[in-house]
Amino acid sequence: MRQIDLKIIILGALGVGKTSILHRYIHNIFYEDYRCTLGANIQQKGISVNGQAVRLQVWDTGAQERFRSMVSLFYRGLDGCILTFDLTDQDTFRELDSWRQSILEQSQAADADLPFIVLGNKADVKDRQVSRAEAEAWCNERNLTYFEVSAKESINVEKAFTAVASYALCWHKEKFVSNLTDSIKLKEDNKGQKTCCA
Numbered sequence: 001m002r003q004i005d006l007k008i009i010i011l012g013a014l015g016v017g018k019t020s021i022l023h024r025y026i027h028n029i030f031y032e033d034y035r036c037t038l039g040a041n042i043q044q045k046g047i048s049v050n051g052q053a054v055r056l057q058v059w060d061t062g063a064q065e066r067f068r069s070m071v072s073l074f075y076r077g078l079d080g081c082i083l084t085f086d087l088t089d090q091d092t093f094r095e096l097d098s099w100r101q102s103i104l105e106q107s108q109a110a111d112a113d114l115p116f117i118v119l120g121n122k123a124d125v126k127d128r129q130v131s132r133a134e135a136e137a138w139c140n141e142r143n144l145t146y147f148e149v150s151a152k153e154s155i156n157v158e159k160a161f162t163a164v165a166s167y168a169l170c171w172h173k174e175k176f177v178s179n180l181t182d183s184i185k186l187k188e189d190n191k192g193q194k195t196c197c198a
């Protein structure tokens, strides 16, 4: 069976743990020291989603202000998005809306239904500033799936990626079918024109 490439992006405020979540998922490692991401990097992993071979390509971007304008260059061809905040930092939760809006504004109309999931990271820390109820309410209002994760203690990371991969695969297939239908329609229109002109 043909392997399908899925492009996912992980977004969120500075230091919320985007790179750590990704490293936990791809390499099963965790670093205590903070190595701020400069620009962007891509990690990939071959997985099976409901029996379909998939290559999950995850784009990880640094949240520093100087990289923000660059991030939107990576939105093209996305199949899914992971929005991340830090459960121990209320400000990073408030920033979710602007990250989500930046994607919605830049995407084409056809991408309006792009699948998003939301991760509240650092669930291992006792001293949290965002309650589960508050985060769930925000996600429910927008019909987004929510996971509390910890890159450090490897809580729910695998589960979250399995979910986003499965949503992204559905979306990718729908997009493929609708592109196919459009191109068939286009061919039929062309045919029609030829007959008409002949």
Ligand SMILES: Nc1nc2c(ncn2[C@@H]2O[C@H](COP(=O)(O)OP(=O)(O)OP(=O)(O)O)[C@@H](O)[C@H]2O)c(=O)[nH]1
Binding pocket: 012, 013, 014, 015, 016, 017, 018, 019, 020, 021, 031, 032, 033, 034, 035, 036, 037, 038, 061, 062, 063, 064, 121, 122, 123, 124, 125, 149, 150, 151, 152, 153
């Ligand atoms: N306690 C705890 N610390 C974490 C967790 N995930 C990440 N960290 C720490 O948070 C800091 C920032 O993590 P990064 O993964 O570099 O954050 P980032 O979102 O990639 O940051 P930028 O690339 O600068 O946007 C590091 O010191 C990590 O060790 C977690 O689940 N629990």
Ligand SMILES: [Mg+2]
Binding pocket: 018, 019, 020, 035, 036, 037, 060, 061, 062
């Ligand atoms: Mg990073």
